[in-house]
Amino acid sequence: MLFVLFALWLIALGLVIVDPRSSTMRWMSAVVFTGGFGALAAVLSESFIPYIQQTVPNPSISSLLYHFMGVCSLISYYGLPYSFAMLSLKYNAPWQSAAMRTWLPFALLVPVLACLLFTPAYTEEMPVAFPIVAAWAFPYILVGTILIILKKERLPASKRTHFYTCLALLPPIMCVGVLNYVMPSLGFYRMWVYHVWILAFMVPFFVYIFFKYGFLGMRLLIERRKLDSTLRAITSGTAILNHAIKNDVGKMRLFLEKMKQHAEETNQPELIQDIDVVMNASVHIRDMITRVHEQTQELPLRETPVHVAVLIHDVVLPLGPYLSKVNVQQNVSDNLILLLDQVQIAETLTNVLMNAVEAMPQGGALTIRAFQAKKNLVIEIKDSGIGMEKAVLKQVLEPFYTTKSGSRNNFGLGLAYCYSVMKKHGGSLELSSELGIGTSVFLTFPSNRLQT
Secondary structure: OHHHHHHHHHHHHHHHHHOOOOHHHHHHHHHHHHHHHHHHHHHHHHHHHHHHHHHOOOHHHHHHHHHHHHHHHHHHHHHHHHHHHHHHHHHOOOOOOHHHHHHHHHHHHHHHHHHHHHOOOOOOOOOOOHHHHHHHHHHHHHHHHHHHHOOOOOOHHHHHHHHHHHHHHHHHHHHHHHHHHHHHHOOOOOHHHHHHHHHHHHHHHHHHHHHHOOOOOHHHHHHHHHHHHHHHHHHHHHHHHHHHHHHHHHHHHHHHHHHHHHHHHOOOHHHHHHHHHHHHHHHHHHHHHHHHHHHHOOOOOOEEEEEHHHHHHHHHHHHHHHHOOEEEEEEOOOOOEEEEEHHHHHHHHHHHHHHHHHOOOOOEEEEEEEEEEOOEEEEEEEEOOOOOOHHHHOOOOOOOOOOOOOOOOOOOOHHHHHHHHHHHOOOEEEEEEEOOOEEEEEEEEEHHHEOO
């Protein structure tokens, strides 16, 4: 059980460190941490207390350790189902009213307190009144499991992390519910010894799922932080590069002008042509680095209340010539008003729409709609174009990655710029795509930007 103890507490500590501000992550850590107290009670009972009794035969020390073991055991038996119930309520919260969120946590504590006050005291042979505790603890676990499974996700990345969250979390918690509560209430005690085998399989599986696919949304957070740091490095790098190249190009043009004047005075037409080639090349270099810098520089937000339907209309209207073969459908409320930077969001929408148009060279359908998802407002732009493979989809937000290799003026910064704009608005940009079916781009804004 020592392995179980260290594995559970390391996982609990890791969950808190990764995202301490997330209430869902804190309750998940509480589930694992309270489970670790059960493992600690088992270690004390099987190994530590017998060793102390043999080496230090002091009844007061043994009694103190025994009481501590009892506290650890009760924390596990009562704390784990309550923590899991709270985790499920935090994870799947939209169905709850504000009043329910206030009183439900206290109502769920009533069976815990009642058992502590009115059931027989702890003994090593019978830690809790299993039939009574199982009557509320297992329903907490069962209903919590159902709540987590039934959570609805509309964004593609969230659907993926939800699936793997269920896969990594729910099987072991259901096993704990059966082994710790149901089986002892039927007369089969000490079933917790099988937790070692469950953890031996689930810990490596959990770690793999966490880093490969994500858990409780954490893979998304890690990927976004990585992309944010990349964008910051590019922003500072292109600013320095832009400044240096502008200065050096300026010096080149100054001396080239002198050389060209001398060539004209001495009637050297071939030299004049060569100088013009070099001057045009210097202008091209300056223009390229300037365009890269413009797409990566940190622009301040100038926020105003904006009618989203009007903004989309104003963005789509100039794109009319490109949309001649495309059937555009809009489903955005005329009353939807968001606080945002109109210029930067318009540029973001233009980038996304132009990508959609280029994905439908023979024409197709383009749908623009807005909907609520959790506490966010989402604008979805969906095309019926060629779509993307999964390998390409994973890289499209990376700076300088582009599928338009034939275009000399494309630097692969369009979607990276769009991501940066959404990040500055406190939102996110996500993509979903299937090869041969089409692509959806989701622009997510936090609900505090909604204007009433």
